[in-house]
Structure formats: C-alpha cells, structure tokens
Amino acid sequence: MKISYNLLKSLIDFDLTPDELAFKLTMSGSEVENISVFGPFDPMIKIGLIQEVKNLPDYENLKLCQVDTGGNKLQLLSTAPNIFEGQKVIVAPAGAVINGITVEVKEFGGYRSQGMLVSKQELGYEEKSATIWEVGPNEVPGSQVNDLLGTDYVLELEITPNRPDCLCHLGIAREVGALLGKKLEIPQVQLVETNESACELYRVEIQDPADCPRYACRIIKGLKVHPSSLYLQSLLQSLGTRSINNVVDATNYSNLLLNQPMHAFDLEKLNSRKIIVRRASAGEKINTLDEVERELSGEVLLISTPERPVAIAGIMGGTETEVDSNTTSILLESAYFDPVRVRKGSKFLSLSSESSQRFERGIDPNKVAWAADFCADYLVSVAGGHVLKGIVDHYPRKIEPISIKLRQSKLHSLLGLYIPPNRTIQILESLGFGGVQALGASMDIIRCEAPTFRPDVTRETDLIEEVGRIYGYHEIEPCFRPGGKLSAELPEIFKFSNRAAEYLTNNGYYEITTVAMGTHEDLQPFNPYESLISLANPTSADFECLRPSLKPLMLQTVLYNLKQKIEDIRLFEIGNVYHDPGGKGYNEPLMLCIGICGRRKPLGWTADQEETDLFDLKGDLENLWPKLNTQKVIFKPKQFPFFNPDFSLEILAEDETVGEIGLLSDSIKKHFDIDKKLFLAEINLDKLLKHSLKSISFKEINRMPVTRRDLVIIVDENLPCSKILEAIQGFRGDIFESVELFDFYMGKNVPSGKKSLGFTLTYSNPRRTLTTEEVNDFHNKLSDSVLESFGGILPTKKETM
C-alpha cells in the first residue's frame, strides 16, 4: 500500500518528517518498506498548449509543433505519436533541468527545437512512457509544474492481511491520529442533487444477499470525459495506479482515500434500468477491461442487466459498458461483496485486481453509500455534470458493530505492562471504536463497539493487541524470572545422535545437511520399500520425491565436491528419511550416513598415502559402537543392489538389522557420474538406540598375570575370518580372555588360494595364576579344534624374531 505524505497531511494534522512518520507507522504494525520522493521540479517546466502540429514530409514520425507556454511561443520537434492541436502538455524549454540534465536547443534537418515535450517517465511518474504527458483541459498554459505539484513523499507500507482498513489514506490517517492522541475527523460530503430521482428510474435486484450484502449506486449525467488534472494524474501515478481519464481516476482516487472500490458504467451503453447481482451460469462469457474473453462458472458473481453480464462483481468491469471519451452519463456502483465469493471467483478466473484484493480482505459495509456520495461529489468537481436525486441502496440486513468487553487486569497480565484505564479508553476512541466506556467503580472493565471497518477485532484479546501496539511495545520491559520445575532429561535420541556426531567430527568427518528430496530415478535404487513418497506439487523435477535413504544425497554431495577438485572426502549426515511401508502411514526414522573416498591419511611427509578402503570405515564404526555403548554389533556379508558384491555387509545389533556398509557398485557410480571408489555406511539410529545401554556397570579388574600365545593358520581364502574369530571366542574354557587378529597375509610362502591369519590369544583367570602347562594345554586344544573345524594348516616354517 502506497501512501502520499501530502494527501495524508490533508486528512490529519501532524508534525512529523516522512522518516519520523515511517518509524511510527513501522513500530505500530504498518511496516514502511520504502520512501520515494517526487519533485521538486525546475520552475522552467510549464504547462503548454499545442497550437499547431505539422508533419514533416521528409521525416517519418517527426512533427513540428508550435506551443504556447503562457505568452511565450516555442517551436518544438517531437516524435511522440499522441500529439494534436489544442492539447495541453508539459514543456521543458531549453535551459530547464530534468533529472540533472539540461535541455538544449537542437537542430534537425534545418528545423530548430527550442525544448522538449515531457513524458511521465521523465518526471519520475512512470517506469517507461511511450507518449508525452497529456494533462486536463483546465490547466492554464504557463503554469509552473512545481507550483501545481510541489514535493511529495510516497511511503510504501506492508499491510498485514488482518488490516484491510489500512489499505487507504483515511485508515492510515486514523492510525497516525491514534499514535499522536488525536481523533480523525471523517470528511463530510454535501452533495448537490437535481430533481430527477435516481431511485424511481433505477432498480437493483440481488439474487442472494449472502453474495452481496449491500449494493448502492448513484447516477450522474451531463459530465465530460477528458484527461485528469496534472495533480490527480501525478497523485495516482505516484501511488501506483495508472491514470485513465477523469471519471475512472475519480473512482480510483476515492478508493485510495476510503478503501471502497467503485465502478463507473457508461449509462447509455448499459441501456437498462435494472441491475441484477447474480451468479454466472456455467459457460457464460464476458469480455473484461483487460481485453480478455473470460468463460465463467457458478463460482463467479456477476453484475448484469436483464440482457447480459456487464461486470464481474468486485473483480473487473466489462468492455461493453466501459467509460470512454464520448461518455456523458454514468452509473456509479459502490457495493459490499462477500469476501469469500470474490476470492473464489478470482481464484476460478485466475484474475486478481486492486479491487478484488480489497473485497477479499473485507471493506466497511457501512460506508458504501457514503463513499458513493463522496465519489459522486468529487466526480462532479473533476468532470462536471449533475447528480440525480437519491441513492439506490440495497442493504437488506444491516451488519452491526460487535460489542466487546476488555478487562484491564487481563490486558495487564497478557502484555506484562500496566496501561491506565483512561489511556486505554483514549486509544480505543482514537482508533474509531464506538461507545467506549468504563464499567464499575474500579474501571476494570471497558466496553466498546468494534467498527465494521475492523473485521479483525472480535474478541478481548484483539482489543488488547490494539491498545498494546498503539501504546507501544517498546514500553514493555523484558522480564527475567525463573520458570517452574526444571525439565526432565533431553530426549535419548537427541543425545545419542549428538554423541555419534561428536565422535565422527573428532575422527575427521564433516557433517553435511542436504535437501531431503530428489528425482525418482536417483532415489528409488536406495528405497527399502516399493514406493517413494512423491510430492503433488514439486517446484522442479529435481525435487519430486522425498528421500527414502541418505545415500543418494550423500552421493550428490560427494560428486559436487569431487567436481570442485576436492579429492579426500569424509562426510556424514544425520537426518530423517521418509518411508511409505504401504497402507500404515509414513515413517520418518533418523539415519546416519557416512561416505569416504580419497587418501587414508592427510597428505604429509610420513603418512600412509594409500587410498582409503572398506576397513577404514569399518574400523571407525567399530570404535563408534563403544562410544554409543551399543551391544553386540556385528557385520555380516549380505548383498545389496547398490553395493559391490565383494564389499557389501549388513550391520546387526543383537541380531536386529540396523544398517549396511559397502563399496558403491559400478552401476550406481555410473548413474551418479562418480569415478572414484566410494565407501558408504548407513545406520538407523532409532533402531541402534534400542541396543545401547544407558549406563556402564563396572567389572572387577583382573589383576592376575596374563599369558599370550600366537596362533598362525593357513586357511582357504574364501573362509570368512569372522567365522574363525567367532569359533575362538566361543571355545569353552575359563582361562580364555580375548583374541585379536594381528596378521593377514597372502602371497609368497602361502599356497595359492589360501590365506594366512595370525591371532594373538590372551589367557588369564581372575582367581588364580595360570601354569605354563595349563596354558599350553588349553592353547593346543583350541588350536587343534580351530584347525580341524576350518581345515586349516600351520605354516611350514615359523618365522624367527
């Protein structure tokens, strides 16, 4: 909403600069986003009268004009298409300065041009002008533009959707009044009417008062349509409304002043004495003012004569009854249409207008007739003519103001701010609330009526906001008081995932967050379920489905960084994925995804420069489990379509599958255009949490001496090491403590198709010291058992140390 500083000042007296005004409005809820300045203008720029126009035969489009600028005659050259003799225009003679540029005498083809004809663009009133600025016939040649316009400031306000009353100058003037402790005086209208009665000649029929609670019109005859005065044109243009002609401009001016959209029908073209407000029938058509033929439906409310539709109610007029330069009589419509009806019609037609936006938010039903009178009065002043007696006004059921009570105690308790009752009353009155009075001796209860231009105020709490915002929220002192009981613990999953993240960041991983969406093609290979959750209205094909796994987004991130020539990548993401198990609603488990590629260690002088592999990632996870205190987590080979078959394992915690780890398969690599070895793991943190113990229970330290023995065996290369480890750990006996794999070897000295595995076994018993014989005996038994179960052999030659 744009507000003219000068026009506002004509409605309410205030002593604030535009900046001060903007600050006050912003702090009371109407945020000022921008202030623009119009004028001042060079006094040399004047109104001119075109006395003669000559086309120059040698130069297409170029015209030679003789212009009277109040006694002075100037010869000007112009290419403007809309020049004619007798036209009033704006002239900048040579020497005048426009936008910092001095106009100069120019010669062209032997003709001298002593200045220029000015457009709205040049004076800042239009973005781009194709024609010169034609002003109304009443302007006097020689008048200075600066005298007519002066300097004005236009404030651009962001009006919240609950405040339709602030969509006009009168509404903002009321706000300013309230802020300054003044009451706004509503302009009075004293209309001069003829004896001819409008009410006897014209009838209005409203098919359903729910669609149109009020419809009023005035008839004006004998007027003359022409361009508006320079003042009115510049005012409308500066407020973002295109100037059309004096009649249309007068309705728009009234609207910007009072927030009552009005429409003028050409009475002769209307050719009917009956106006019907009715729903359109399906398939019915109308040509609207924007020169589009529109097909209608039962959603759309129409203004119609018995013969044909003439306007779409509250949205846009029709071309057939449009006011043009030959119009002499009009029917001026002022109505209150149902906001929902206008919104539905506007939505159906995909047509939104200045007028429809106002009706949708809600205007004041009780100012409809007054606004029509105001506009009729203004029309006569700018277009001449006379107003017929009486107003045709259909308002079957008056919309009454609502009475509301406000408790001072509640106001105090909600805002944490004490406002004296007298101040409360004053604020409400200055905002236009009626019958404001305090009840009872304590004045705790204040009763008032919410005006019908404030559909947003219906309850006590709404009144509290009104009083509070005018009094000023800056008056509220921040309150620091301790709350009630302190809360319980943070949620387990929050702490759990934070612990995992902390471990990973301390071990060289960066956390990422990704858009949780992707294409069906990218996401589906990672979906554990049949279907993805797709959006009905995605913004682009890239974001058509919700992620069922963090992997595809991890792949995109890795690819992005590879493209930036970053080669060593260690990333993780913790986030929800979205599953549709089919029929039972959606699940949003919290997942952890890790991806690594590149070097094992940072580039350096001693480091192991090998490429990272599965066992780096696996090792980091094996250390993560104790950090999370999870129980019995193991890796078990299992095929996944997105992993390379040789490096593809599932992760189980106490026999429940909680995730998977592996090397990205070649086909997926190709699909995502990644040409490096990438290892991935994804773990369901919700599931893993169930296998995490919340506490640690201390076990007595075994202070007895330990004895270590090595076991090196050669087995088939396809035999999983995990099986041997399991067998060793499962060997019965009370002296076995632990086992570690210390060596893995294939190659020289080991037969082909075989591998050599070296284990260190630790023996101890917490209650006694073991004898060498006892340990040897046990170790031999264990070794024999392992060799037998797995068909292993001992190395032929033992290495010496």
Place this chain on the structure above:
Amino acid sequence: MHNEVEITLKEALELLENASSESDILRIKGVYVGKNGKITQLLKLIPTLNADEKPVFGQQVNKAKEKIVEKVESCLEQIKVKRTGSVPDQTLPGRRNWLGSRHPISAMVNQIVEVFYGMGFELAGGPDIETEYYNFDALNTPADHPSRDLNDTFYTKNGMLLRTQTSPVQIRVMKQQEPPVRIIAPGRCYRRDTIDASHHILFTQVEGLFIDREVTLADLKGVLTTFAHRILGPGVKIRFRPHFFPFTEPSVEYDFSCLICQMKGCPVCKGTGWVEISGAGMVDPAVLKEVGYDPEKWQGYAFGMGLERIAMLKYGINDIRLFLENDLRFLKQFNF
C-alpha cells in the same frame, strides 16, 4: 672391576651404533642386558666384593644397563625413521589426522537447545510430513488462507503436506500434555519458495512455547533477550513490532540490533540498524481452546526463529544456498 663395566658399556654402545637392522639391535640388547647378558653377569660378582664397594659397584652396573637400554631405544627409533626414507628434522610438521566438524546449522541447533534447556525448556519434536490439521487448522489458520495454497506449501500425493513451520509441534505437545508446558522444537520446514540467495525450499526453524498461568509478553521479551545475548553477544538489543499471525494475538515480529554495523546502518539492515528475525506473540485463545486448554486459566507465548537467518547474521554469510551445497571449503570454516 669398575673398569670392566666401562669397557663392556663402551663395547655395547659401539656395537649398537653400527647396528643396521632392528633384529641386530635386539640381538645386541640380549647379549648385554638379557637374562644372561654380559652386564647382567657382572652383577653376579657383587657377593665377592667387600661391603663398601658393593653399593657403588651395583649402582655403576645399573647405570650402564640403563644407558644401553636407552641407546637401544634411540637406535630402534632411528632405524624406523631411516626406513621411511626421511631425514630426521624436528621442525617437520607433525603427523596430523583428518579434521572434521558439525554443520553450522546443527551446531546452531545445539547451542540454542543448550540456551533454552538452561532456561527450563524441554525439547520436543514432530514429523516433517504433517497433516493439514496440525500445520494449519489447529493453528487457527482460515480454510482459504493463502499459505495453504499449492503455490506455497508442498503436498504429498495422498494429501499430507511437508510442514511449513515447526508450530504443529505446539499442538502435538499441548494435546498430549496438561499445562504448564515449556518447550522448544527445532526441525526442518519446507516452503515452495523460489530458490535464491535468501530463500530456499528447506530451512530449519526452532519453535518455542511457554504456557502457564501468568506468562506475559514481557516474559517473551526476557527470554528472547537472553537468547540474543547468549547466541549473538551481550550487546544485542531486541525490539518488538506489531504484526499478524493467525495463531498468536497479540502478534509481533522481533528484530535484533544489527551486528554487522553496530546499528550505524548497512545493507544487511537496510540502513535501519535492525534486522528482522522472526515472529512471536501470545498464543491465540482459539489455539488454546483447540487443544483443550481453558484460555481463562492458561496463557502464554510462542515464538519461531529461522536458524539459517541467525547463522547468516552471526557469521556474515551472504547466501542461504551455501548451507545445503555442502562445499567442503564452506564446511571447513566452522571447525569450532
């Protein structure tokens, strides 16, 4: 006698000096200080000495033993260095491991949770895929409110939606729990915005809610002031501007004083000295009624905040898209 110790020591050190492999060094170690090593053997001579010589000789032998062990260790270390082919130089950079860090938004979530947890707020959450009821209806949003539009909100094909705010968590918590309620709820939200430097379809919000018998707008100002001071710095000022939201009345937008220019005026604050943060207000009685709380007995405030916006302000980040691009050159700047 004493001489013999010295000679043996010298001999051992010389041998070690010339040893070229780990196994040689270990063998030499065995020969001199092993169970039957030359130095160890010398100790067996102690009983043959007279009383005042005994301790002196013992000490000498032990010292020699220590020197040999020390030499063995340094030789082993040198062999190791030689094996890597490098020249020992203590000014070489250390052996570093990879560095990692949290994403700036996760770090921000944790900081905010910590601040509010300290003020007695519990942590709450809700699903990202919401129903229209929780995201709009229960929050007093009119049936034809533009925010419900297909242009503004993502809907799934079966009529669910991606929450556009964390406010539905308010409803979920209040429906489950009797007042008083004091929660914060961080989470991802989605809006159908056109992606540019200051908008994305995904953003992170933190919702706050406090319902009790005497909670006021002044308490809200206090809590947000504390938050601003803890997260952005003790000098940050806060102001309320009246605004409109369907689920709060009175509603405000809150601004923080501009950190970039210290309120002198800059492009970030558009010359005003204040930066708009988010919306807040007193929970609308219609919302309280919806969850079954009596608005005559209970009242309170709710607030929201966009974390990307706060992080941008705190670190001077000028493009919201950086948060989701995950460029390591960006992520590596947040190693706190």
